Amino acid sequence: QVQLQESGPGLVKPSQTLSLTCSVSGDSVGSNSYYWSWIRQHPEKGLEWIGYVFYSGTTFYNASLRSRVTISLDTSKNQFSLKLDSVTAADTAVYYCARVQLRLTAPGNRAFDVWGQGTTVTVSS
Amino acid sequence: QSALTQPASVSGSPGQSITISCTGTSNDVGGYRFVSWYQQHPGKPPKLIIYEVSDRPSGVSNRFSGSKSGNTASLTISGLQAEDEADYYCSSYTSGSTFVFGGGTKVTV
Numbered sequence: 001q002v003q004l005q006e007s008g009p010g011l012v013k014p015s016q017t018l019s020l021t022c023s024v025s026g027d028s029v030g031s032n033s034y035y036w037s038w039i040r041q042h043p044e045k046g047l048e049w050i051g052y053v054f055y056s057g058t059t060f061y062n063a064s065l066r067s068r069v070t071i072s073l074d075t076s077k078n079q080f081s082l083k084l085d086s087v088t089a090a091d092t093a094v095y096y097c098a099r100v101q102l103r104l105t106a107p108g109n110r111a112f113d114v115w116g117q118g119t120t121v122t123v124s125s
Numbered sequence: 126q127s128a129l130t131q132p133a134s135v136s137g138s139p140g141q142s143i144t145i146s147c148t149g150t151s152n153d154v155g156g157y158r159f160v161s162w163y164q165q166h167p168g169k170p171p172k173l174i175i176y177e178v179s180d181r182p183s184g185v186s187n188r189f190s191g192s193k194s195g196n197t198a199s200l201t202i203s204g205l206q207a208e209d210e211a212d213y214y215c216s217s218y219t220s221g222s223t224f225v226f227g228g229g230t231k232v233t234v
């Protein structure tokens with residue numbers, strides 16, 4: 001049973017860097033069968049895809065956030081991380097980490113098949 | 126990259142069928158079979174209910190079905206039940222190797 005768990009500060013000051021970690025159990029972030037992704041949801045709003053990292057370290061980001069976001073892997077800890085620079089109140093949201101299945105023969109190909117519970121981040125002074 | 130277009134809300138009576146549309150472009154919905162749908166209850170993370178346009182993960186009710194025509198994908202919920210009241214989101218893989226979500230649809234039973 002694969003499980004993802006987000007962790008990090010729940011409160012970040014404006015202009016600072018938001019840093020979150022997703023701990024993965026039951027699977028390996030070093031596997032070439034998945035993308036490891038971050039998604040956020042503003043209060044009472046829809047889902048916004050932030051980006052993903054592949055086992056090789058290759059990353060793809062939402063164009064609207066690309067200049068501020070970094071997603072990276074730590075295979076030794078079986079974790080992946082999100083850093084978002086120069087945050088403002090508009091970055092206040094619930095942040096989810098999720099797995100994207102890449103195996104053609106597995107259910108959920110190119111879909112977010114496993115999600116963390118989400119962590120609320122508030123940007124405020 | 127613009128979000129996919131979904132109706133803000135759809136409602137139906139118990140036992141009825143409803144359909145939620147998800148409109149994109151040839152660079153996302155129209156160009157790939159990698160359209161997925163998610164159900165989200167309040168305070169919970171989204172749950173995958175449809176992938177690759179019309180496939181259901183194990184354990185998802187067969188009352189949920191998906192289809193696609195051109196740049197528009199659709200989710201149909203048949204035999205509507207009270208527990209189906211939730212927010213529903215579509216998502217698509219894109220030509221830029223990225224993903225995009227729809228704005229979400231609130232289903233009221």
